[in-house]
Amino acid sequence: MAMENLLEVRNLKTYFYHDGKETAAVDGVTFDLKKGETLGIVGESGSGKSVTSLSILQLISKPHGKIIEGEVVFKGKDLVKMGEKEIRKIRGNEISMIFQEPMTSLNPVFTVGNQIMEVLSQHQGLSSKEARATAIEMLKLVGIPSAEKRAEQYPHQLSGGMRQRVMIAMALACNPDLLIADEPTTALDVTTQAQILELMNDLKDRLNTAILLITHDLGVVAETADKVAVMYLGRIVEYADVESFFESPKHPYSIGLLKSIPNIDGRVERLNPITGQVPHPSEVTQGCRFANRCEYAQSICQQEEPPLFECKDRRIRCWIYSNQWPGGKGDLNGREIATGGKS
Template identity: 60%
Template sequence: MSTNRTPILEIRNLKTYFDTAHGEVKAVNGIDLKIYEGETLGIVGESGCGKSVTSLSIMGLLPKPMASIKEGHIYLGEKDLTKLQEKQMRKIRGNEIAMIFQEPMTSLNPVFTIGQQLSEPLKQHTKLGKKEIRERMIDMLNLVGIPRAEAIIDEYPHQLSGGMRQRVMISLAMLCKPKLLIADEPTTALDVTIQAQILELMKKLKAETQMGILLITHDLGVVAEVCDRVVVMYAGQVVEDTDINRLFDSPQHPYTRGLLKSMPKHNARKSLLNAISGSVPTPNELPVGCTFAPRCPNAFDKCWAKRPSLFDLGNQLSRCWLHEKEDAEVVSHANEAVARD
């Protein structure tokens, strides 16, 4: 799967491991992905598949010394973020790359006003004066649809609703007009109406600024709403990488198909939802072959013996031995036809 465009962010063979009392835990185990200008890339998968660790690796916010990047590169343009010191990363965080964290309740400091927290990235990354900073903050709060912006900046997080706090988090991330916005479960714990407003807001901001968005979620409904391309992760690896239409019309990996089948259907009155049997393996107890083999309805001998690499299916990548089997069957049928002729 190739393109001539230059990515804003490119990850190559990223391996992020945790040192624990039970040994080395391979939370992210060799992933590759690219994000382009004006594109929303979704990362989906069950809890524990490595989505959030990937985002923390990009931001340089891994809990050290327990976690570290053992191998691989993260390129922001020409800069390799894995080679930068903390001082250099501080200049990039909130400026070139910004992040909306999962929990607005805990991400905002309860003892500082909204204005005090919003002003921090502007003080750090710009040379604006006090009056200009206040104007920029009010403009951004208005942009994300917060009423009474002039009053809100002097209030504390506990005085705002969950939806308002999440909008504050988005405005905080957007203040310095980043090239890349990472949104980690940005609509978790919000009601459906507020969720729709937040997603619509993200689409609007992307259209206006042409930034790239990395959206981390487990909700395929959210993916269908806002994403252009999707990466499906399982047990620390990418198992499928495709555009949004192919994901829903022609999923290639058995895990992706399982996720789609588990989505509730409109107008379907059933007592039970479809579910993928078993659970994601713990990163320190990965099976020898394909990590999905213990849960896969299509697994055969090779799946248990050897881990597959990503197969390039044109505009789709899939990590499954079934594609090799399919290719072998196609070649075999072709040879039989030639022999008959």
């Protein structure tokens, strides 16, 4: 029997408004997440990854930002339709989030112990004594030594790795069903990064927590995720299980991302970067959003945006994988594209 989805995001659209202009930061995003599963959302800066995660928890700044369409169904309930009072019962309790920079997410005037205790008091109704004991246990759980002493310290007294562990302890304090981790290892050194990733994997296994991992680092995705969604300019362009994705990426953008990563197995004189820059979402025109940077683009790519095509083990937003592609359906990692090259 197939496991039910814990989270279902359907056709999510989040737009921002400034000086009378409308910008589609997230434009029709759809994905599922089961309990105990990790989905990695990857892409360059400006692709809509973080806005997607903030939209799930209704943390988009108003009135400049707004979810204009779509559903975010969590445990059978649409979060988009919930009022602020109702959604606050879910934030930090059933769904928790680790933000990019703990120094700006933690309150500098309260000890880290007090900040974890507040989460427990608000959502679990624990007494001060019970909350303190649980906060110390959480600090121990995430591998912080001398937890009783650290609980009395302020964020600025801790290292970057320690602060990130505190953020994880706070996020997991109420045993959430879903953990959203937005670039959880960006500002950390390689050793600390590896420790944090190992910790997240260990906690997922022990607590069966689902994880939505937002990152630009494909190495992190390979290490931790079960599925991957590649985003570009507000849309998902490839959605697959991790093993299939790394073995054979299909979308030209996905292939470009993987080619731009150094390979420690062989000596490479020069990396292969993707040409051009990600345009601003307000500059999106008709056609495929990646067409101006794609070496395979044809006239159909400039004229009409492709939908997400179902292709065996994944979904791909590219005309190459449709019968409308000039010369017939192709496969960038299967056979040669007969009409390759820009027209």
